[in-house]
Amino acid sequence: MKGLTTISLDVMSGDHGLDTTIPAAINYLNKNNDVFFLLVGDEKKIETHIKKHIEVDFSRIKIIHAPEVINMDDSPIQALKTKNESSMRRAIDLVKTGAADGCVSSGNTGALMAIARYVLKTLPSIDRPAIESSLPSVHSHTHMLDLGANVECRASHLLQFAIMGSVLSNAVDEVNNPAVGLLNVGKEMIKGNDQVKEANELLESSHLNYVGYIEGDDIFCGDVDVVICDGFVGNIALKASEGLARLVSAYIKEEFRRNTLTKIAGISAAKVLQSFKNRVDPRVYNGASLLGLNGVVVKSHGSADSYAFEYAINIAKIESIKNVPQMIGERLELLQNVKTA
Amino acid sequence: MKGLTTISLDVMSGDHGLDTTIPAAINYLNKNNDVFFLLVGDEKKIETHIKKHIEVDFSRIKIIHAPEVINMDDSPIQALKTKNESSMRRAIDLVKTGAADGCVSSGNTGALMAIARYVLKTLPSIDRPAIESSLPSVHSHTHMLDLGANVECRASHLLQFAIMGSVLSNAVDEVNNPAVGLLNVGKEMIKGNDQVKEANELLESSHLNYVGYIEGDDIFCGDVDVVICDGFVGNIALKASEGLARLVSAYIKEEFRRNTLTKIAGISAAKVLQSFKNRVDPRVYNGASLLGLNGVVVKSHGSADSYAFEYAINIAKIESIKNVPQMIGERLELLQNVKTA
Numbered sequence: 102m103k104g105l106t107t108i109s110l111d112v113m114s115g116d117h118g119l120d121t122t123i124p125a126a127i128n129y130l131n132k133n134n135d136v137f138f139l140l141v142g143d144e145k146k147i148e149t150h151i152k153k154h155i156e157v158d159f160s161r162i163k164i165i166h167a168p169e170v171i172n173m174d175d176s177p178i179q180a181l182k183t184k185n186e187s188s189m190r191r192a193i194d195l196v197k198t199g200a201a202d203g204c205v206s207s208g209n210t211g212a213l214m215a216i217a218r219y220v221l222k223t224l225p226s227i228d229r230p231a232i233e234s235s236l237p238s239v240h241s242h243t244h245m246l247d248l249g250a251n252v253e254c255r256a257s258h259l260l261q262f263a264i265m266g267s268v269l270s271n272a273v274d275e276v277n278n279p280a281v282g283l284l285n286v287g288k289e290m291i292k293g294n295d296q297v298k299e300a301n302e303l304l305e306s307s308h309l310n311y312v313g314y315i316e317g318d319d320i321f322c323g324d325v326d327v328v329i330c331d332g333f334v335g336n337i338a339l340k341a342s343e344g345l346a347r348l349v350s351a352y353i354k355e356e357f358r359r360n361t362l363t364k365i366a367g368i369s370a371a372k373v374l375q376s377f378k379n380r381v382d383p384r385v386y387n388g389a390s391l392l393g394l395n396g397v398v399v400k401s402h403g404s405a406d407s408y409a410f411e412y413a414i415n416i417a418k419i420e421s422i423k424n425v426p427q428m429i430g431e432r433l434e435l436l437q438n439v440k441t442a
Numbered sequence: 443m444k445g446l447t448t449i450s451l452d453v454m455s456g457d458h459g460l461d462t463t464i465p466a467a468i469n470y471l472n473k474n475n476d477v478f479f480l481l482v483g484d485e486k487k488i489e490t491h492i493k494k495h496i497e498v499d500f501s502r503i504k505i506i507h508a509p510e511v512i513n514m515d516d517s518p519i520q521a522l523k524t525k526n527e528s529s530m531r532r533a534i535d536l537v538k539t540g541a542a543d544g545c546v547s548s549g550n551t552g553a554l555m556a557i558a559r560y561v562l563k564t565l566p567s568i569d570r571p572a573i574e575s576s577l578p579s580v581h582s583h584t585h586m587l588d589l590g591a592n593v594e595c596r597a598s599h600l601l602q603f604a605i606m607g608s609v610l611s612n613a614v615d616e617v618n619n620p621a622v623g624l625l626n627v628g629k630e631m632i633k634g635n636d637q638v639k640e641a642n643e644l645l646e647s648s649h650l651n652y653v654g655y656i657e658g659d660d661i662f663c664g665d666v667d668v669v670i671c672d673g674f675v676g677n678i679a680l681k682a683s684e685g686l687a688r689l690v691s692a693y694i695k696e697e698f699r700r701n702t703l704t705k706i707a708g709i710s711a712a713k714v715l716q717s718f719k720n721r722v723d724p725r726v727y728n729g730a731s732l733l734g735l736n737g738v739v740v741k742s743h744g745s746a747d748s749y750a751f752e753y754a755i756n757i758a759k760i761e762s763i764k765n766v767p768q769m770i771g772e773r774l775e776l777l778q779n780v781k782t783a
Contacts, residue, residue: 239692253635286674292593293593295594317677317678317679317681317682317683317684317685318682318685320685321685321686332627333627333675334675336658337625337627337678338658340659341661342685344658344661344683345662345683345686347662348578348662349687349722352718352722353718356714356715356717356721359714359717366710366711366713366714369706370698370707370710372703373711374697376697377693380693381690
């Protein structure tokens with residue numbers, strides 16, 4: 102029998118806290134017999150929320166009491182220095198001690214990054230962790246990083262992101278030699294700022310399957326497995342795409358609600374529109390990984406509902422099973438040895 | 443009687459050259475009695491293409507011969523130094539001499555920027571021209587700049603872009619005191635890189651209606667009239683959005699083509715889907731303005747078809763009628779006087 106994967110969940114986090122995290126945890130538990138959850142937060146409140154559910158497999162959950170909560174407006178420094186008994190901090194501590202294989206939180210991104218970095222430390226040869234998420238593409242999905250952890254990067258950081266993304270794609274999607282693209286304003290060699298030009302040179306001489314510069318629209322083409330950029334550009338590109346997706350959805354709704362005739366057409370097309378909606382449902386892409394740390398840490402969107410939170414849990418489980426941090430560490434060591442050989 | 447607005451068209455430019463530019467010019471001419479076109483390019487070829495059309499108002503077109511063409515792979519320097527007799531160069535020269543009020547080209551963006559800057563010069567107190575385009579938002583549209591002319595900017599450039607965008611929105615859309623937002627990775631003051639933090643301070647103390655930081659998804663919300671960012675970020679955010687829009691359209695098509703039942707639903711929803719398609723048709727947004735120059739220069743997308751090229755012509759006409767370059771110059775002078783007063 103294969104052992105259970107233990108995930109610590111910061112159940113106090115997110116816009117809706119226990120109202121979403123507990124139902125998500127129990128649903129996930131009922132559907133997956135290979136996980137064990139450490140539910141971290143206010144013990145009494147967690148118990149009250151669990152009681153609302155009929156079917157709960159108590160053999161695979163354990164409550165870890167944490168009296169404090171990190172708020173969305175706490176500064177990362179403040180959260181790190183003053184909230185040692187917060188649910189977020191304890192969830193990460195459990196990864197550090199080995200009690201948990203990975204953790205998930207919907208809390209304050211800056212605080213999560215600061216605490217995770219302080220508690221777990223970065224992997225050798227990684228200067229800075231990066232935020233990674235998978236995005237839909239024509240036939241599958243693409244891993245993109247950094248999405249906002251590092252608003253100012255050097256070229257060497259972009260190379261590190263590329264290595265981490267490549268290992269992730271290989272581990273999680275079992276892609277052999279993942280294709281890596283560097284986000285730029287054009288494909289020609291003369292295009293771009295100094296940062297990408299320098300990173301391009303580093304990537305060219307790396308052992309990665311580097312395909313060169315790609316442009317913004319290539320993110321969703323599916324021609325590359327990994328998209329690399331600095332956190333400023335990545336965050337804005339991702340959110341701009343989300344904004345346009347919302348606009349397009351609003352337009353579709355408006356057109357089908359325009360008059361009686363269009364409403365009738367909408368009824369006959371309801372099933373097709375629902376399949377389409379499911380396919381572009383951003384909840385399915387919920388869960389961003391903090392890569393480059395000695396441990397699995399997944400950030401769920403603050404506004405995630407229960408359904409979306411399950412997807413973040415699933416990412417933490419997969420990365421824990423595949424042991425992504427160790428794989429990244431081994432790859433980095435290998436590259437280090439090649440360099441010094 | 444109000445005078446005609448004269449626009450010089452680089453009819454040799456774009457992926458399909460005369461096959462798209464000539465039909466667009468003639469269609470536009472037939473629908474608008476307030477324009478006069480200078481068709482710049484190979485005289486013989488232009489004449490041949492014009493002959494294909496039945497209704498042509500020859501009183502409002504004039505052919506200006508230009509024997510050379512700038513190719514998409516010509517470097518901007520090469521185009522500027524060696525192709526003095528190109529259609530692009532002559533179209534811009536006509537703006538310089540006052541023969542044309544504005545010009546349109548679907549050619550090589552780098553060459554267009556280099557030649558326009560060399561021939562027309564930038565306005566006093568403008569260091570660098572910027573590329574601006576309008577993007578759809580919930581109820582109207584938003585002007586965004588820079589979209590790729592300046593991959594590395596200082597904070598002072600971002601302020602200049604804000605002034606230009608604000609004047610444009612006021613002139614073209616008649617928005618009083620347009621709301622200007624600065625693109626960043628978060629709305630809080632601590633967020634962002636040094637460049638945006640410094641630009642934020644400059645904008646705070648400007649006389650613009652500056653609303654502060656906005657995030658990527660706010661571009662399409664319609665809460666601001668003008669979105670400011672450097673050309674690296676702007677280009678990638680715009681193209682990422684275009685990429686996602688294409689992905690969403692592909693998904694819709696796929697879902698309606700899945701089987702016989704969905705195909706039937708597609709037929710009954712065809713009209714609604716067509717209205718939706720028209721609304722997100724990127725051709726309607728074709729035409730990017732090169733702002734900050736002593737003259738109106740509009741860049742049409744290289745792959746623009748005849749329908750899309752008409753939209754670019756229309757932008758050049760409106761900016762010429764409103765005399766946008768002069769308005770930007772006057773606003774800058776006013777700000778200069780305020781500063782030195």
